[in-house]
Amino acid sequence: MTVLTVALGARSYDVRIEAGLLARAGDVVAALAKGRPVPIVADENVAPHLATLARSLADAGVASEALVLPAGEGTKSWAMLERTVDWLLAQGVERSDHVIALGGGVIGDLVGFACSVMKRGCRFIQVPTTLLSQVDSSVGGKTGINARAGKNLVGAFHQPALVLIDPDVLDTLPLRQVRAGYAEVVKYGLIDDLDFFAWCEANGAALLAGDPAAREYAIAHSVAAKARIVAEDEFETTGKRALLNLGHTFGHALEAEAGFSDRLLHGEAVAAGCGLAFDYSAQAGLCAGDDAARVRAHWRASGLPDGLAASGVAASPARLVEHMRHDKKASGGRIPFLLARGIGRTYLDRDVDLSEVERFLDSQPH
Numbered sequence: 201m202t203v204l205t206v207a208l209g210a211r212s213y214d215v216r217i218e219a220g221l222l223a224r225a226g227d228v229v230a231a232l233a234k235g236r237p238v239p240i241v242a243d244e245n246v247a248p249h250l251a252t253l254a255r256s257l258a259d260a261g262v263a264s265e266a267l268v269l270p271a272g273e274g275t276k277s278w279a280m281l282e283r284t285v286d287w288l289l290a291q292g293v294e295r296s297d298h299v300i301a302l303g304g305g306v307i308g309d310l311v312g313f314a315c316s317v318m319k320r321g322c323r324f325i326q327v328p329t330t331l332l333s334q335v336d337s338s339v340g341g342k343t344g345i346n347a348r349a350g351k352n353l354v355g356a357f358h359q360p361a362l363v364l365i366d367p368d369v370l371d372t373l374p375l376r377q378v379r380a381g382y383a384e385v386v387k388y389g390l391i392d393d394l395d396f397f398a399w400c401e402a403n404g405a406a407l408l409a410g411d412p413a414a415r416e417y418a419i420a421h422s423v424a425a426k427a428r429i430v431a432e433d434e435f436e437t438t439g440k441r442a443l444l445n446l447g448h449t450f451g452h453a454l455e456a457e458a459g460f461s462d463r464l465l466h467g468e469a470v471a472a473g474c475g476l477a478f479d480y481s482a483q484a485g486l487c488a489g490d491d492a493a494r495v496r497a498h499w500r501a502s503g504l505p506d507g508l509a510a511s512g513v514a515a516s517p518a519r520l521v522e523h524m525r526h527d528k529k530a531s532g533g534r535i536p537f538l539l540a541r542g543i544g545r546t547y548l549d550r551d552v553d554l555s556e557v558e559r560f561l562d563s564q565p566h
């Protein structure tokens with residue numbers, strides 16, 4: 201078992217990573233619950249995991265009812281927030297009580313946000329069931345829902361009280377979803393850890409094939425990286441936490457063009473976006489062309505899109521840049537952008553000219 205701490209003073213919490221943890225979660229949860237019930241909010245895709253967790257809680261003497269919501273991005277909505285809050289209030293949740301979010305990023309974001317507003321803030325436990333949520337969204341306290349005007353535009357920073365990660369739940373996750381989560385694993389190497397990127401090159405195939413040791417190592421390493429970055433810049437004010445958005449400006453434009461649908465999963469968009477960010481950096485003379493080629497080769501070897509053409513999004517560069525112009529961070533035709541001086545040497549350029557980005561995209565096969 202690995203136990204990592206996200207060090208945030210009074211808001212510090214542990215992340216426990218252990219194969220088979222779901223079936224043993226009861227004792228850890230009982231220690232926090234102190235005799236109070238612990239309601240679970242899950243999505244309909246995780247029914248077997250819900251049964252395992254509920255049994256473990258019951259065995260440890262923790263009373264627990266469950267709300268099961270529809271799976272999918274549509275659940276990050278005002279309607280589902282209202283349903284979740286109403287249900288939790290009907291359960292008699294008090295401020296010092298704990299609520300479990302069991303599912304992927306959608307459930308974690310929604311339930312975390314519901315808990316941030318319930319009685320001005322109650323406690324919650326993240327039990328992420330996808331690789332992407334295990335290595336990224338369950339840690340760090342970003343919660344929220346989507347608005348008509350865009351994704352994640354309504355939300356709050358609200359740290360969980362505990363994160364429980366059982367890598368075994370990935371056994372039943374579709375390979376495409378595992379690959380998409382793996383893009384976020386590799387991203388930590390690209391940001392500031394060349395050795396970890398090299399580890400991914402050597403071990404990524406085993407991880408994707410379900411090798412338990414590779415999987416657990418990658419999750420623990422990724423969570424440790426995220427914990428370090430969040431502890432340094434919890435509220436994304438210094439630019440450090442913004443590094444986690446590597447590949448996201450290109451990726452977000454691709455996702456927007458694909459209608460935020462299953463045509464292009466978030467992790468796939470991040471992979472393609474990182475490929476483009478490295479190519480842009482190479483073309484601008486910031487990093488070696490060999491580094492950009494190495495990044496793209498690893499995406500291809502991992503079955504992930506490495507750039508514009510492979511993303512399958514047939515949008516013109518002008519349209520993609522138009523999406524970027526509407527980004528809340530853009531102003532006067534310029535945008536903050538994550539660029540690279542090499543693998544593991546990412547930095548935030550606060551002022552990139554979008555017409556340069558469009559010229560670059562024009563030069564890419566699309």
Ligand code: GLY
Binds near residue numbers: 336339342441444
């Ligand atoms: N997923 C990016 C962050 O947590 O800041």
